[in-house]
Amino acid sequence: MTKICSVRDLHHRYGDHTALAGVELDVSAGEVVAMLGPNGSGKTTLFRLLCTLLPIQQGTITIDDVDAKTNPLAVRSRIGIVFQSPGLDKKLTVDENIACQAALYGLTGDELDQRRDELLLMLDLTDRRSDLCEKLSGGLKRRVELAKGMLHQPPLLLLDEPSTGLDPSARLSLWNAIRSLADSGMAVVLTTHLLEEADKADRVAILADGKKIAEGSPAQLRGEMGQTIVTITTSDTASVLSILRDEMGLDPTELHHQIRLHTESPKSLLPELMDRLGDQAESISVGKPSLEDVFVAKTGQSFDAAIEVSP
Amino acid sequence: MSGSKTDFTVADGFAAAWMLARREWIRFFRQRNRVTAAILQPLLFWVLFGAGLKGSFSGAGELDFMQFFLPGTIALIVLFTAIFATISVIEDRREGFMQSVLVAPVGRWPVLFGKVIGGSAIAWVQAVVFLLLVYLFGTASIGWTLLPMLLLLALMAIAMCSLGMIVAWPMDSTQGFHAIMMLGLMPMWLLAGTFFPIPQIGEGSSTGQWILGGIMRANPLSYSMVELRRLLYPQIDFASLGFAPSPAICWMVTGVMALVTTAIAWWLMRGNRKVDVIV
Numbered sequence: 001m002t003k004i005c006s007v008r009d010l011h012h013r014y015g016d017h018t019a020l021a022g023v024e025l026d027v028s029a030g031e032v033v034a035m036l037g038p039n040g041s042g043k044t045t046l047f048r049l050l051c052t053l054l055p056i057q058q059g060t061i062t063i064d065d066v067d068a069k070t071n072p073l074a075v076r077s078r079i080g081i082v083f084q085s086p087g088l089d090k091k092l093t094v095d096e097n098i099a100c101q102a103a104l105y106g107l108t109g110d111e112l113d114q115r116r117d118e119l120l121l122m123l124d125l126t127d128r129r130s131d132l133c134e135k136l137s138g139g140l141k142r143r144v145e146l147a148k149g150m151l152h153q154p155p156l157l158l159l160d161e162p163s164t165g166l167d168p169s170a171r172l173s174l175w176n177a178i179r180s181l182a183d184s185g186m187a188v189v190l191t192t193h194l195l196e197e198a199d200k201a202d203r204v205a206i207l208a209d210g211k212k213i214a215e216g217s218p219a220q221l222r223g224e225m226g227q228t229i230v231t232i233t234t235s236d237t238a239s240v241l242s243i244l245r246d247e248m249g250l251d252p253t254e255l256h257h258q259i260r261l262h263t264e265s266p267k268s269l270l271p272e273l274m275d276r277l278g279d280q281a282e283s284i285s286v287g288k289p290s291l292e293d294v295f296v297a298k299t300g301q302s303f304d305a306a307i308e309v310s311p
Numbered sequence: 312m313s314g315s316k317t318d319f320t321v322a323d324g325f326a327a328a329w330m331l332a333r334r335e336w337i338r339f340f341r342q343r344n345r346v347t348a349a350i351l352q353p354l355l356f357w358v359l360f361g362a363g364l365k366g367s368f369s370g371a372g373e374l375d376f377m378q379f380f381l382p383g384t385i386a387l388i389v390l391f392t393a394i395f396a397t398i399s400v401i402e403d404r405r406e407g408f409m410q411s412v413l414v415a416p417v418g419r420w421p422v423l424f425g426k427v428i429g430g431s432a433i434a435w436v437q438a439v440v441f442l443l444l445v446y447l448f449g450t451a452s453i454g455w456t457l458l459p460m461l462l463l464l465a466l467m468a469i470a471m472c473s474l475g476m477i478v479a480w481p482m483d484s485t486q487g488f489h490a491i492m493m494l495g496l497m498p499m500w501l502l503a504g505t506f507f508p509i510p511q512i513g514e515g516s517s518t519g520q521w522i523l524g525g526i527m528r529a530n531p532l533s534y535s536m537v538e539l540r541r542l543l544y545p546q547i548d549f550a551s552l553g554f555a556p557s558p559a560i561c562w563m564v565t566g567v568m569a570l571v572t573t574a575i576a577w578w579l580m581r582g583n584r585k586v587d588v589i590v
Contacts, residue, residue, distance in 0.1 A: 051414050073319070077416035085407040091338045103330030104415035106323040132341075148411065 001028035004156050004187035005050070010059035012045050012210075019045040021210040022059070025189075029155065032178060032188045036198040036291065037207035038303060043191040046207070047160050050189065051081045064155050077105065080149035084160040086141055087148070090134035094125060094144050097133055098151060105152040119147040123177055139170025146177060150186075157181060159190035163197050175200055195291045195303065206295060213298045218291060225289035225297060226262040230269065233258055233283045240280050248276065255296055262289070324421045331412075331425025332432065335396060339433050349392050349437050354444070357384040360506075374547070381450060382539040383505030386532070388441055389434045389468050390500050394492065396430030397475030401485050419580045426476055427573065431468035438464050456542040463542065466565045467535050473572035480579050503532035504540075509554035528554065534564035 007025040011018070020042045027033050037043045048054040049061060052072040061068035064078045088097050095116065102112045120126045123143045133141060142162065149157055162178070163171045182188050182202075190201070198204045199218045206214040206221075214221055232252075234240045240259060244252045252259045263269050266286050273284055295303045339345055361377035403409040412422055439461065446453055478491050504527060510516070512524040527533050533554070538561035541549055549555045556564075 053410070053414060073416050073418060076414055077319070079414075081411065081414055083407060083410050085410065087407040087411040089334065089338070089403075089408050090406070091341045092334065096334070096337065100330055100334055101411065103327040104412060104417050104421075106319055106326070106417065108326055 001030060003027070004029050004064055005189065006060075006062045007046075007050075008060045008062075010046070010049065010056070010061065012042075012049060012054070012057050019210055020049075023207070023210070023212050025205060025212070027156070027187045027189055029185050029187050030182050031203060032182045032190070032201045033203045033205065034198040034201035035189065035191045035205050035207055036193070036195070036295075037191075038193055040209075041207040042210040043193075043207050044160070045210075047158060047191050051079060051158050052076055077152065078154055078156060080152065080154040080157045082142075082145045082149040082157070082159045082162060084162075084164055086145070088133040088141055088144055091132065093132055094120070094129045094136070097144060098147060101148040101151055107152055115151060115153075116147075119150060122180070123147050124173070137170075138165045139167065139173070142166060142170065142174060143177070146174070150181065155187060157186050157188045159188065161192055162190055163192070163194060171197075195295075198291055204291065206291075206298065208295075208299050208301075214294055221291060221294045222289045225293050227264050227288075228262070228266045229287055229289045229293055230261040230263055230266060230273070231258050231283075231285045231287065232261070232273070232277070232281050233285075234277075234281050236280055240277060243276055243280075248272070253296060260293065260296075319417050324417055325424070327415070327417045328421040328424035328428060331422065332429035335399070335426065335429025335433065338399070339396070345395075349388070349395075349433075350440060352391070353384050353388045353441060356387065357381065374544070378450060378544070379508070380506065381445060382536060382543050383500075383503075385438050385441060385464070385539065386467065386503065386505050386536060387500060388438045389464060390471050390496065392434035392437050393430050393468050393471035394475040394478075394496060396433055397426060397472055397479045398485055398488050399430075400426060400476065400479045401482055401488060404483065420577060423473075423476060423573070423577055423580055427469060427472040427576075430472040430475070431465065434468040434471065435461075435465050438468070451543050454545055456545045460539065460542040463535065463538055463562070463565060466569045467532075467539075470531075470535075470565070470569040470572050473569065473576045476576040477572060477579060480576065499530060499532055502527045503530050504536045504554065509533060511553045524554075531564050531568040534561040535568070537561050538565065 003026060005025070005027040007023060010020050010023045012020040023042070023046060025033070025035075025046075035043045035046060045054065049056055049068075050063075052068060052075055056069040061075075063075050066074045066078060068075045089100065092100065098116050098119075099112065102108065102116070107115065117126075120129055123146060125140065125143055125147065128136065128140060133144065136144065142165075146159075146162075149159075159178070162174060166174060178188055178190075190197075192198050201218065203215065203217055204221060205212050214224075216224075232240060234257075237254060237257065237259065241252060241254065244250045244259070244261070250261055252261050254260075261269070270284065270286065273281070277284075292303045295301075357377070357380060361380050364380075365376045400409070403412070413419075442457075442460075445451055474496075478495075479488055482488055502523075509527045510520045510524045512521055516524070534556060537549070537555060538558060541555075541558065541561075
């Protein structure tokens with residue numbers, strides 16, 4: 001696979017605050033990569049560096065063999081960007097918004113008309129093309145943004161929190177669009193703080209405190225966590241924890257009033273747990289590990305808590 | 312599958328600037344209240360002040376206040392419209408539109424040109440519409456001077472738009488812009504011989520007259536105003552009526568003002584800065 005984007009030893013500071021501390025990332029054509037992390041993990045900084053909004057302080061970003069530090073303008077023509085905040089002019093129609101974007105990317109005349117028709121058809125926007133953008137729903141707006149980002153057929157598409165503010169059906173159609181883009185050979189990088197969204201990517205890079213703490217396909221990452229996770233809900237966490245640790249010699253983790261256990265043999269563990277805990281356990285459930293479990297295992301912090309605590 | 316264009320010429324830059332300028336036009340005409348306000352407000356200003364101060368005004372030769380204030384009103388239209396057109400850069404930034412413009416491969420100067428061309432064209436057309444109304448009222452008459460006057464108005468509009476960009480570009484709120492406007496741009500308009508004549512200075516002038524006259528002579532807009540007045544009333548000899556630099560000087564100052572403001576705005580806009588990532 002052709003490598004489209006390569007990030008090497010990337011550091012970034014805002015004054016005394018270190019936002020990125022040596023991040024590496026490779027993205028190939030046809031691949032959807034999710035950068036997962038709570039707010040403050042550095043993913044927005046990484047996104048802004050990738051889309052040349054921030055100058056590179058230390059490290060390198062190469063996109064389609066062009067160095068982003070020495071030649072940011074050339075990089076810009078090779079990336080399509082969909083920002084989290086809506087970037088449409090509400091007083092313009094869908095067609096006019098796309099024409100504006102096209103002019104900024106040197107696309108005019110027949111080429112523009114043809115490309116615009118194609119995209120509107122693909123994103124199911126054709127019958128709304130003459131509507132003012134202020135009249136569109138959130139999902140439709142995001143699809144117009146996507147059309148803007150893909151207009152110049154960039155090898156790399158960057159999306160910042162693409163699902164924010166979308167209802168489930170709009171999310172689904174957005175992901176269908178992303179998937180078909182990747183199938184056509186585009187490399188897609190997106191940031192997200194939603195675990196279920198990261199789960200849909202081909203590869204997930206988990207960021208925390210400016211560092212990449214894990215990377216792999218969602219299945220791989222979950223596989224590292226063992227086969228099964230047993231979750232125990234209880235109102236008396238302390239005594240349940242002590243039973244598990246001291247009496248049973250297990251290694252439980254506590255996560256917002258739930259206790260989790262990794263196990264390879266739930267069949268033998270479950271009866272024993274029920275026997276030892278008795279009424280102290282309100283519920284005991286068995287499931288596959290999630291990306292949240294990966295995050296907890298790597299950072300020792302709950303993903304939700306990390307979202308709440310960080311600025 | 313890279314189908315993206317990677318070489319950007321100056322022509323591409325102008326195509327982008329033209330598109331952004333057209334966007335300003337479309338936006339302007341889709342906001343009806345802006346269109347009405349832009350014509351009615353100066354008209355109201357002119358009629359109310361003109362009629363109200365008519366009796367108590369002297370100092371500009373044969374001109375009564377309605378006539379004296381007319382070029383000032385035209386300047387006000389240009390100033391207000393050009394500057395309000397550039398406030399939109401703050402809205403663009405807040406609404407996120409600017410973000411996608413800032414990461415475009417075409418670079419920054421088309422953004423500036425788009426705003427300035429679009430904004431000054433709106434201002435210019437409004438000034439012309441107002442002029443037509445004035446001709447209908449019969450306060451001034453159409454003559455050969457109309458053509459240079461149109462050119463002068465265009466230069467003034469460009470200068471005011473670029474000035475607006477200089478003020479608006481580093482800002483993240485429209486409130487800040489209004490503060491600057493009241494403290495900087497309104498006095499600049501008032502002290503340009505628009506509302507009252509520029510006092511003569513010489514022996515026997517008071518300190519106040521020296522200060523006021525000095526400030527007004529240092530204001531580049533004063534020179535545009537002198538020329539505008541001269542072109543509007545070609546039959547009146549202004550040389551004997553106080554501050555009256557030669558047409559050559561007036562045109563030069565106006566041209567340099569347009570160039571310098573555009574250059575400063577361009578200088579401010581290049582590169583990556585903190586404001587670029589404010590959402």
